[in-house]
Amino acid sequence: MRKFIDLHLRPGSSGKTMLQEAVRLGYSCVGLTSENGDRGAPSKKLDEDGMDVVRRIDLRPKNANELTSSLRRIRRRFEIIAVECHSKPVARQAARDNRVDILNFPTQIRGRRRVRFDRQEASLASGTNCAYEINLSDLLNKGSHAASRLISMMTVEVENARRYDVPVVVSSGADEPLLMRGPRELAASMQLLGIGEEESLDMVSDVPWSIVERNRRKLVSGYVSPGVRRV
Numbered sequence: 001m002r003k004f005i006d007l008h009l010r011p012g013s014s015g016k017t018m019l020q021e022a023v024r025l026g027y028s029c030v031g032l033t034s035e036n037g038d039r040g041a042p043s044k045k046l047d048e049d050g051m052d053v054v055r056r057i058d059l060r061p062k063n064a065n066e067l068t069s070s071l072r073r074i075r076r077r078f079e080i081i082a083v084e085c086h087s088k089p090v091a092r093q094a095a096r097d098n099r100v101d102i103l104n105f106p107t108q109i110r111g112r113r114r115v116r117f118d119r120q121e122a123s124l125a126s127g128t129n130c131a132y133e134i135n136l137s138d139l140l141n142k143g144s145h146a147a148s149r150l151i152s153m154m155t156v157e158v159e160n161a162r163r164y165d166v167p168v169v170v171s172s173g174a175d176e177p178l179l180m181r182g183p184r185e186l187a188a189s190m191q192l193l194g195i196g197e198e199e200s201l202d203m204v205s206d207v208p209w210s211i212v213e214r215n216r217r218k219l220v221s222g223y224v225s226p227g228v229r230r231v
Helices: 015-025 064-074 088-096 109-114 119-126 136-140 144-163 183-193 197-203 206-219
Strands: 005-009 029-034 052-059 080-084 102-104 131-135 168-171 223-225
Touching: 005 015, 005 052, 005 131, 005 168, 005 206, 015 029, 029 206, 052 064, 064 080, 064 088, 080 206, 088 102, 088 119, 109 144, 119 131, 119 144, 131 136, 131 144, 131 206, 136 144, 136 183, 144 168, 144 183, 168 183, 168 197, 168 206, 183 197, 197 206
Parallel strands: 005 029, 029 052, 052 080, 080 102, 102 131, 131 168
Antiparallel strands: none
16 A cells, blocks of 8 residues: 655645645645745644644755755754755755755746756756655646646656656645645646656655655654664
């Protein structure tokens, strides 16, 4: 039995409703995003019917220095750290920093063309286990022409990830319940990018779970490095 996880929900004031919807859709775990800089983390009090809630933050650094400064402050306060890469220096730094878990890229066509997940970033990310994330909401919020162009660019980015064995995660990126989709719907949407059924299902289950479990081991008191703990 697969355990499904939507690693990117942006609940705002709809947290309780979105958790209830996640339970209905068949998820075992969700990632709730804090978008308040590094001032706080989503509360575990939002747990619903045994739902496993992952604390996530999406950073939007203006430059590489701002990114490294933020990472020093927050690494042990969140289970998942994602970086929205709006410039090449930020993308390069995020890909090479093992404190970053997930890379996201601009959803606007012009910005995506300028800052996309290229082979250099894929090569850097492969050495840090940093994942490339696809958010279905990025496509749902676009007109047909813009969505087609974005799909074309994402297809190339996925091939870059595959070439360098970079993990690929598929999430909803939803900020309201109506944008949420069931795990098999998320996986099926990846046919648009030429991804097969089993690989797509892994991107909504095994791949994100491995990231969460790895980071939770790191956050255990006494962790030093993989396989090494202080006692």
